[in-house]
Amino acid sequence: MTKILTPTSEHDIAAHDGLWVSPVDAERVTGWILKPEGMCRADLCVPLPAAALAPNEVDLRAFWTKLGGPVVASETQDVWALGAPPEERNAALEGLEAPDFTLPDLDGVPRSLSQLRGRKVFLATWASW
Amino acid sequence: MVVAVAQESRGAEHARPWIEQAKTSYWQLIDTDHRLEDLYNLVNVPQAIWIDEQGRIARPPETAGSTDHFRRMNLATRTMSAEDQAERLVARQAYLDAVRAWVTTGAHALPADEARAGLPKVTPDIAEARARFRLGLWLRANGRAAEGDLQMAEASRLHPVSWSLWRQAADLDEVGKASGPDFWKRVQALGDRPYYPPAKL
Numbered sequence: 001m002t003k004i005l006t007p008t009s010e011h012d013i014a015a016h017d018g019l020w021v022s023p024v025d026a027e028r029v030t031g032w033i034l035k036p037e038g039m040c041r042a043d044l045c046v047p048l049p050a051a052a053l054a055p056n057e058v059d060l061r062a063f064w065t066k067l068g069g070p071v072v073a074s075e076t077q078d079v080w081a082l083g084a085p086p087e088e089r090n091a092a093l094e095g096l097e098a099p100d101f102t103l104p105d106l107d108g109v110p111r112s113l114s115q116l117r118g119r120k121v122f123l124a125t126w127a128s129w
Numbered sequence: 130m131v132v133a134v135a136q137e138s139r140g141a142e143h144a145r146p147w148i149e150q151a152k153t154s155y156w157q158l159i160d161t162d163h164r165l166e167d168l169y170n171l172v173n174v175p176q177a178i179w180i181d182e183q184g185r186i187a188r189p190p191e192t193a194g195s196t197d198h199f200r201r202m203n204l205a206t207r208t209m210s211a212e213d214q215a216e217r218l219v220a221r222q223a224y225l226d227a228v229r230a231w232v233t234t235g236a237h238a239l240p241a242d243e244a245r246a247g248l249p250k251v252t253p254d255i256a257e258a259r260a261r262f263r264l265g266l267w268l269r270a271n272g273r274a275a276e277g278d279l280q281m282a283e284a285s286r287l288h289p290v291s292w293s294l295w296r297q298a299a300d301l302d303e304v305g306k307a308s309g310p311d312f313w314k315r316v317q318a319l320g321d322r323p324y325y326p327p328a329k330l
Binding site: 008010023070071073077082085086093094096097099104105106108117121124127128 | 130131132133134135136137139141143144147148156157158159160162164165166167168169170171173175176177178179180181182183184185186187189220228230231232239244245248250251252253255256257259260261264265267268273276280293296297299300304307308
């Protein structure tokens with residue numbers, strides 16, 4: 001099994017030769033669905049080069065790189081991290097809609113920014129270090 | 130509503146003493162993966178984002194009231210001059226007053242174009258740094274500290290202006306290291322550049 005980390009999730013996937021995975025697993029990890037037009041999410045499709053496709057397999061690394069997202073791996077390539085494409089982050093911020101997130105409080109209760117819609121929010125970071 | 134988010138890869142128990150001592154009624158959240166820094170392109174703590182009732186960013190990420198006076202502290206005694214301490218408190222109070230004014234009157238909220246202009250851009254290097262930091266954290270948490278540290282070092286090399294990436298990695302290596310001699314060397318290397326760029330209120 002290969003471990004794949006995304007900014008918000010963690011998956012154990014059968015992958016070989018880098019990140020060749022089944023279309024079902026590609027969708028589980030990225031939310032993008034393989035269609036004849038390419039990899040699709042909502043109305044948007046990103047065409048894939050022929051070299052990134054095989055019968056019932058897709059090269060996730062090639063797809064993610066095409067999206068502009070970083071793909072990094074551990075030394076033995078048993079753990080991978082797919083980062084958010086910078087243009088996706090920039091577009092989200094430039095739209096000025098505060099990106100939503102869900103994080104636990106001290107007791108492990110998940111809290112989402114979107115629960116506070118209707119109130120002003122002073123969102124601040126801190127650290128013990 | 131205040132939402133305070135601990136960028137704390139050692140986990141909730143490590144942040145608990147501070148949170149319990151603060152005795153706050155607002156949300157105190159734990160962000161072991163520094164997800165907020167990824168989403169909002171943050172580089173240091175404390176940074177704040179002001180978000181209005183419609184969920185829109187009213188002020189982009191900026192230093193939340195801290196100042197650079199600490200850079201002049203006496204490192205042997207870890208103390209600041211009385212004057213610096215006073216100036217520091219004045220600056221912090223001015224920032225908190227601005228937050229309160231915004232809450233009651235809407236003052237200091239920026240027009241959309243100004244808020245947008247104040248957003249730092251996520252570059253490919255920053256995006257890769259975030260992915261390497263995430264990978265490094267996972268490796269560390271799974272018994273592969275040396276390999277994880279290499280990923281984190283590479284993250285800091287790719288995104289050198291992020292104090293959080295460097296200091297969190299240092300803290301994971303050893304508690305206290307984030308404000309040890311290597312930290313001060315990095316601060317001194319800033320020269321005339323700010324450690325805490327002041328909020329432009």
